[in-house]
Amino acid sequence: xxxxxxxxxxxxxxxxxxxxxxxxxxxxxxxxxxxxxxxxxxxxxxxxxxxxxxxxxxxxxxxxxxxxxxxxxxxxxxxxxxxxxxxxxxxxxxxxxxxxxxxxxxxxxxxxxxxxxxxxxxxxxxxxxxxxxxxxxxxxxxxxxxxxxxxxxxxxxxxxxxxxxxxxxxxxxxxxxxxxxxxxxxxxxxxxxxxxxxxxxxxxxxxxxxxxxxxxxxxxxxxxxxxxxxxxxxxxxxxxxxxxxxxxxxxxxxxxxxxxxxxxxxxxxxxxxxxxxxxxxxxxxxxxxxxxxxxxxxxx
Amino acid sequence: xxxxxxxxxxxxxxxxxxxxxxxxxxxxxxxxxxxxxxxxxxxxxxxxxxxxxxxxxxxxxxxxxxxxxxxxxxxxxxxxxxxxxxxxxxxxxxxxxxxxxxxxxxxxxxxxxxxxxxxxxxxxxxxxxxxxxxxxxxxxxxxxxxxxx
Numbered sequence: 367x368x369x370x371x372x373x374x375x376x377x378x379x380x381x382x383x384x385x386x387x388x389x390x391x392x393x394x395x396x397x398x399x400x401x402x403x404x405x406x407x408x409x410x411x412x413x414x415x416x417x418x419x420x421x422x423x424x425x426x427x428x429x430x431x432x433x434x435x436x437x438x439x440x441x442x443x444x445x446x447x448x449x450x451x452x453x454x455x456x457x458x459x460x461x462x463x464x465x466x467x468x469x470x471x472x473x474x475x476x477x478x479x480x481x482x483x484x485x486x487x488x489x490x491x492x493x494x495x496x497x498x499x500x501x502x503x504x505x506x507x508x509x510x511x512x513x514x515x516x517x518x519x520x521x522x523x524x525x526x527x528x529x530x531x532x533x534x535x536x537x538x539x540x541x542x543x544x545x546x547x548x549x550x551x552x553x554x555x556x557x558x559x560x561x562x563x564x565x566x567x568x569x570x571x572x573x574x575x576x577x578x579x580x581x582x583x584x585x586x587x588x589x590x591x592x593x594x595x596x597x598x599x600x601x602x603x604x605x606x607x608x609x610x611x612x613x614x615x616x617x618x619x620x621x622x623x624x625x626x627x628x629x630x631x632x633x634x635x636x637x638x639x640x641x642x643x644x645x646x647x648x649x650x651x652x653x654x655x656x657x658x659x660x661x662x663x664x665x666x
Numbered sequence: 667x668x669x670x671x672x673x674x675x676x677x678x679x680x681x682x683x684x685x686x687x688x689x690x691x692x693x694x695x696x697x698x699x700x701x702x703x704x705x706x707x708x709x710x711x712x713x714x715x716x717x718x719x720x721x722x723x724x725x726x727x728x729x730x731x732x733x734x735x736x737x738x739x740x741x742x743x744x745x746x747x748x749x750x751x752x753x754x755x756x757x758x759x760x761x762x763x764x765x766x767x768x769x770x771x772x773x774x775x776x777x778x779x780x781x782x783x784x785x786x787x788x789x790x791x792x793x794x795x796x797x798x799x800x801x802x803x804x805x806x807x808x809x810x811x812x813x814x815x
Contacts, residue, residue: 410727410752410753411789412699415695416699428790429790429791432791465750
């Protein structure tokens with residue numbers, strides 16, 4: 367069972383999928399509604415415990431969405447078990463929110479989408495905006511009734527890119543959403559400091575640099591469609607029908623950009639490369655560009 | 667090798683480690699939350715002056731640490747981290763409580779794998795624990811630098 371979409375926002379109405387976002391006002395009025403489950407997903411594994419939206423369950427990407435051994439997500443059985451424990455049914459509306467302008471919330475939304483959970487939305491502005499608006503927060507732990515979530519195998523072919531997919535993709539649009547210092551390769555580790563998780567610095571040749579935060583408005587929500595079009599179509603040069611891959615360091619910031627391109631701007635073929643720089647920057651013999659410009663397409 | 671590690675760990679940190687290890691895994695997060703609430707304010711001379719402190723780059727949340735070594739060689743550790751980063755605050759609080767009052771030599775002898783030994787790796791994730799490892803390494807480096815002055 368799902369709940370109706372939020373049609374209260376003129377900003378949302380401009381996006382290609384307005385129903386992918388909800389406002390705090392809309393959500394507060396529907397807390398506890400049948401068919402609606404609110405999920406908090408944060409960078410900080412303890413933030414939920416300091417206070418969360420009443421009734422919201424926590425989903426931690428490190429400890430719950432990731433496979434504990436292989437660098438991958440949980441499988442169909444693991445996802446079914448997780449969502450069953452969280453009290454989520456296959457046809458429920460899931461509204462996800464979190465810290466850091468919804469980085470991790472967008473990441474969780476992307477993983478839910480790999481399993482084909484259809485109705486999954488973000489709370490615009492995330493946790494900080496909810497709190498800034500003075501909306502209710504509690505430390506009372508919810509006691510969801512377990513559900514019998516079906517075992518659905520993950521489909522990695524449409525929304526996810528592996529390293530080999532990216533190699534084959536070279537020449538088509540790539541969006542690097544990391545900081546300018548990470549992109550140009552100037553950020554290196556000082557001696558005796560732990561290395562940053564990649565052996566080389568720089569970016570994938572031809573990738574455009576569009577740091578993820580450029581999609582965020584001053585109130586912490588997403589920018590308007592017109593503002594987003596100016597950045598991604600205007601500056602980054604994306605055009606209708608493009609096949610696009612977004613990446614960052616481990617795939618969480620690029621989930622945020624993936625959400626923007628896929629659901630707000632309506633690009634059909636957008637994949638998130640979750641291996642991202644921690645894989646690419648350590649892989650043997652993959653091409654790397656440094657400096658502030660995208661660089662040349664390597665000859666093969 | 668394991669015995670050497672145990673022998674070098676100061677009693678204060680060993681007690682904290684045992685406190686965590688005595689708990690079942692899910693409850694360890696609650697204890698970390700308690701530590702995060704106990705993180706003391708920094709002394710007035712550092713309050714509002716992150717430029718006097720060192721940013722711990724291994725933590726994704728902004729956390730700053732500064733080490734003082736007094737004339738008797740006794741170390742005190744101070745840390746600043748925002749309320750929105752309770753895990754980072756918890757890590758900092760463990761180190762602040764475990765390190766402050768030790769001699770500089772004792773601090774330098776703390777095994778680098780202490781963060782992996784407190785039973786949080788699975789509950790928190792190895793990547794997050796790396797933040798605490800970075801914090802400890804930087805703390806020791808600051809102490810070493812102050813001794814060299």
